[in-house]
Amino acid sequence: MKCPKCKAENPETKKFCRKCGEKLLLSCPQCGAEVLPDDEFCGDCGQNLERAAATKEPAPELEGERKYVTVLF
Numbered sequence: 001m002k003c004p005k006c007k008a009e010n011p012e013t014k015k016f017c018r019k020c021g022e023k024l025l026l027s028c029p030q031c032g033a034e035v036l037p038d039d040e041f042c043g044d045c046g047q048n049l050e051r052a053a054a055t056k057e058p059a060p061e062l063e064g065e066r067k068y069v070t071v072l073f
Contacts, residue, residue: 002028 001010001024008019016023025036033044040050 001006001012002016002026003010003017003020003022005022006017006020008017010024012067013023026039027033028035028042028045028047028049030047031042031045034043035042035049041048
């Protein structure tokens with residue numbers, strides 16, 4: 001699980017980030033409600049969390065560097 005504050009990788013069993021101490025929250029991919037790590041379905045919308053986790057594709061990582069650009073019209 002990735003920390004929302006410092007983006008450090010943490011084990012799924014942890015409740016707080018190992019690097020910054022931020023509370024780690026799991027949320028439903030459909031409605032955004034907070035869910036517990038052992039929940040199989042969202043308590044608010046009924047989304048199957050096991051199936052949603054299996055079909056979720058990882059976000060592509062950015063390559064290269066970011067540069068600031070000034071545009072004049």
